[in-house]
Structures are given as C-alpha cells and as structure tokens.
Amino acid sequence: MPTAELKPWSRQALMTREQALALDAADPLAPLREQFHLPRGDGLIYLDGNSLGLLPRATAARLQQVVVDEWGEGLIGSWNSAGWMAMPTRIGDKIAALLGAGPGELVVADSTSVNLFKLLSAALAIQRQDAPARRVVVSERSNFPTDLYIAQSLCREQGCSLKLVDSPGQIAEALGADTAVLMLTQVNYRSGRLHDMASLNAAAHAAGALTLWDLAHSAGALPVSLNADGADFAVGCGYKFLNGGPGAPAFAWVRPALIDRCVQPLSGWLGHAAPFDFATEYRPATGITRMICGTPPVLALAALECGVDSLLAAEPLGGIAALRAKSLALTRLLITRVAERCAGHGLLLASPDADAQRGSQVSLVFDPTSEACGAAYAVVQALIERGVVGDFRAGSPVGSLAGSLVGSADDRADILRFGVAPLYTRFVDVWDAVEQLAAVLAHGEWRQARHSLRAGVT
Numbered sequence: 001m002p003t004a005e006l007k008p009w010s011r012q013a014l015m016t017r018e019q020a021l022a023l024d025a026a027d028p029l030a031p032l033r034e035q036f037h038l039p040r041g042d043g044l045i046y047l048d049g050n051s052l053g054l055l056p057r058a059t060a061a062r063l064q065q066v067v068v069d070e071w072g073e074g075l076i077g078s079w080n081s082a083g084w085m086a087m088p089t090r091i092g093d094k095i096a097a098l099l100g101a102g103p104g105e106l107v108v109a110d111s112t113s114v115n116l117f118k119l120l121s122a123a124l125a126i127q128r129q130d131a132p133a134r135r136v137v138v139s140e141r142s143n144f145p146t147d148l149y150i151a152q153s154l155c156r157e158q159g160c161s162l163k164l165v166d167s168p169g170q171i172a173e174a175l176g177a178d179t180a181v182l183m184l185t186q187v188n189y190r191s192g193r194l195h196d197m198a199s200l201n202a203a204a205h206a207a208g209a210l211t212l213w214d215l216a217h218s219a220g221a222l223p224v225s226l227n228a229d230g231a232d233f234a235v236g237c238g239y240k241f242l243n244g245g246p247g248a249p250a251f252a253w254v255r256p257a258l259i260d261r262c263v264q265p266l267s268g269w270l271g272h273a274a275p276f277d278f279a280t281e282y283r284p285a286t287g288i289t290r291m292i293c294g295t296p297p298v299l300a301l302a303a304l305e306c307g308v309d310s311l312l313a314a315e316p317l318g319g320i321a322a323l324r325a326k327s328l329a330l331t332r333l334l335i336t337r338v339a340e341r342c343a344g345h346g347l348l349l350a351s352p353d354a355d356a357q358r359g360s361q362v363s364l365v366f367d368p369t370s371e372a373c374g375a376a377y378a379v380v381q382a383l384i385e386r387g388v389v390g391d392f393r394a395g396s397p398v399g400s401l402a403g404s405l406v407g408s409a410d411d412r413a414d415i416l417r418f419g420v421a422p423l424y425t426r427f428v429d430v431w432d433a434v435e436q437l438a439a440v441l442a443h444g445e446w447r448q449a450r451h452s453l454r455a456g457v458t
C-alpha cells in the first residue's frame with residue numbers, strides 16, 4: 001500500500017441523518033435486508049460482511065431439512081434423491097451467473113487456497129507445454145498472504161519463480177517473455193483497491209501470459225464479467241459477500257476453451273470421468289467437474305446455497321449492477337462522513353477515492369504523527385464495544401517474510417477496515433457508525449487497556 005495511494009479526502013455535499021434515513025426509505029434494494037438474521041435487532045452495525053457475511057434467515061431451516069430429512073431419513077439414498085452429488089455444479093451455476101460466466105463453467109469445492117493451488121498448477125502445466133521458457137508467476141506484494149504462500153510452494157516445486165510488484169502501475173511492465181501467469185486478487189483485501197480486469201487480461205495476453213483471478217472480495221459485491229473480460233482462471237470465497245457461513249466452500253472457474261487442457265493436480269475420485277466405475281487409472285471428467293477432488297461437503301454446500309440465493313433475490317431489482325451502485329454510494333458516504341466528523345485525528349484514506357477503483361470497503365490508516373498511530377486494533381475494539389463491527393488488519397511486520405518478500409515500509413501501516421454489503425447495509429448504518437468512530441476518537445476510548453488485548457482472530 002504505497003503512500004502515494006493515500007488519497008486526500010474527497011469533499012461532497014454534506015448530508016443530515018434524516019437524509020440518510022430518506023435514502024434508505026427510497027432504496028428499492030432495502031427489502032433484501034429482511035432476508036438476514038440481524039443480531040441484537042438493529043442494535044448492531046455490522047461492517048464486516050467482507051470477512052464473514054450475515055446469516056440468511058433461510059439457512060437454519062434449510063440445514064435442519066438437510067440434516068433431519070435428507071440425512072436422517074434419506075441416508076445414503078439422498079446422494080441421488082436429494083441431489084447431493086449435483087450440489088457443486090448446481091450452486092456453481094448460480095455463482096457463475098453473478099460473475100459473467102456460463103452454466104457448467106464453475107464448480108464449488110474446497111477452500112480458496114486449495115482452488116488456487118489447483119488452478120495455478122493447471123495454468124503452469126499448460127504453459128510448460130506451450131511455452132516452456134515461461135516460468136515466472138507475476139503477482140503483487142500486497143496480495144493476500146495465502147495467495148502468495150500457495151504460489152511460493154508451487155513455484156518451488158516446479159522450478160518457477162514468483163515476481164512481486166509494489167504497485168498496480170508496475171504490473172504491465174512486469175509482464176514479459178518469461179511470464180507464465182499473472183495472478184491477482186481483483187479487490188485488495190487491505191486497501192479495497194479494485195483492478196480493471198479487462199485491461200489486465202488484455203495486457204497479460206499480449207505478453208503471452210495466462211491470468212488467474214482471486215475474486216474473494218468481488219463475488220457478490222460487484223459485477224464481474226469473466227468471459228467478456230477475457231479471464232482465464234478464477235477462484236473465490238463463499239463466506240464473504242456470498243454469505244455462505246464460516247468456512248463455506250469456495251469456487252473455481254476456468255475459461256471453457258482451456259478446461260479440457262487442465263491437469264488437476266489433486267486427482268481425486270470425484271474429478272474422475274466415472275467415479276463409480278472404481279477404475280484403477282485416473283481419467284479426468286470433461287469440463288469443470290474435474291476440478292472437484294473428494295466428496296462434496298453437503299451441509300456446508302446447503303448453507304452456501306442459501307447465501308448465494310440471497311444475492312440472486314436481487315435480480316428482479318437490478319441485480320449485481322444495482323448492488324454495486326448502492327455499495328459505491330455507501331462507501332462514498334462513509335468517506336465523506338469520516339472526513340467531516342473525524343478531522344484532526346490523523347486518519348487517512350487508504351482506499352482509492354475514485355469510485356471506479358474502489359471495491360466494497362473503506363480502509364483507513366492513522367498518520368504516523370497521529371496520537372492513535374499504532375492503536376488501530378484498540379480503536380476497532382472500542383468501536384465493537386459501541387456496537388459497530390469493522391475489523392483491523394495488521395501491516396506486514398518487517399522480516400516476517402523471507403528474502404525478497406519483506407514488506408515495503410508502507411505495508412507496515414495497520415488498517416481499520418469497514419466493509420459495506422449492499423444487500424443489507426443501510427445508509428443510516430454508515431452514518432451512525434461514523435458517529436461512533438468520531439466518539440471513540442474524541443474521547444480517546446481506545447486508550448483503555450482492555451481494548452489492546454489481542455484475540456487470536458483479528
């Protein structure tokens with residue numbers, strides 16, 4: 001997160017709380033919020049749906065049905081009669097519809113990390129065949145750690161190398177005759193910066209490279225056009241904006257023209273062309289189902305389907321494009337209100353100010369001269385005590401990563417992160433959250449010792 005990205009506050013016409021309430025009253029998407037269980041009624045402002053989405057009301061009843069009827073009564077027959085075996089592709093088709101992909105192109109399986117491993121391995125294998133001199137994976141130093149860890153391990157195993165750039169502007173020039181794969185997360189988990197997928201796919205292809213996108217913070221939050229924008233591979237997460245529940249299965253997509261060339265490195269039986277032949281030799285299924293490894297996690301898939309359905313419910317109301325427009329209005333309001341109400345506390349905007357470059361979150365950092373610099377964690381804890389849930393992301397400690405991967409100075413800034421989920425976040429939630437943040441800062445509440453006690457999961 002280079003300092004150059006810390007944008008000055010944008011000033012916009014100021015609003016009143018009544019106007020925020022009026023925006024909610026006039027919002028055609030507002031009824032979608034009723035699909036969710038809201039802890040403490042409206043007493044909790046949840047700005048962390050980018051980390052774990054809310055629980056859809058439908059989920060508990062659906063899980064009860066799967067457990068009691070399909071498992072309890074149907075037992076093993078439910079693999080056929082309840083459609084269990086088709087869940088990875090059935091739910092995959094629903095997610096594909098949110099991402100500009102077609103039916104049969106996307107499958108739900110495993111975790112994002114494991115899917116990254118499978119797809120990056122497949123992409124490297126294609127390049128090894130077509131262009132053996134291409135042995136470099138290009139990514140960003142600020143990418144989510146699991147993405148970098150998976151790439152490090154595959155590169156080590158396959159004698160490739162990982163080239164990390166420090167800013168989005170360096171990506172195009174890092175692509176060359178040695179590049180096998182450009183592996184990027186579309187929305188940066190720290191800054192919320194959004195990449196233009198179409199232009200980066202074009203740049204990668206012009207250089208002869210394949211592209212692999214992590215859509216963890218894109219799926220369910222903003223429109224993605226995998227096919228139209230020319231992507232090659234994509235993975236993403238089920239428990240963030242897709243509301244699939246803690247540890248929900250993830251997804252994998254491959255451009256249809258490439259899938260039959262993909263070698264699945266985790267060649268489990270359920271990616272086999274005919275698993276119930278119990279043949280000795282592995283023979284991959286045609287199409288995306290070859291990306292499945294083992295038995296589908298039926299309970300987790302049932303919960304994920306409820307989460308995905310909560311997004312599909314927006315279709316008659318303008319779908320993902322309407323959700324994106326609301327998300328931008330919400331993040332704009334948050335940015336404007338923080339500038340207005342938190343002035344003088346040294347908060348800087350760590351997310352892009354330009355709408356076209358901002359995902360569905362707003363990240364803030366404290367200026368090094370601010371009294372609260374180094375206390376981002378305590379500020380977030382004090383806010384949680386006031387009923388506003390955002391989260392904290394630590395900067396990279398120097399020396400925590402080996403060799404060339406030591407974080408740049410600017411990655412060391414701790415951030416406060418506020419995700420807005422346009423399915424259920426209201427304008428008045430954003431308004432009230434900023435009032436609480438202003439109060440935490442004005443009263444120095446973060447100085448109280450209990451707010452600095454670190455929990456295992458931040």
Ligand SMILES: *Cc1c(COP(=O)(O)O)cnc(C)c1O
Pocket residue numbers: 111112113114144146147185189214216217237250
């Ligand atoms: C949340 C997230 C993941 C999570 O990976 P898991 O394997 O589900 O733990 C991966 N990549 C990015 C960019 C993320 O934001």
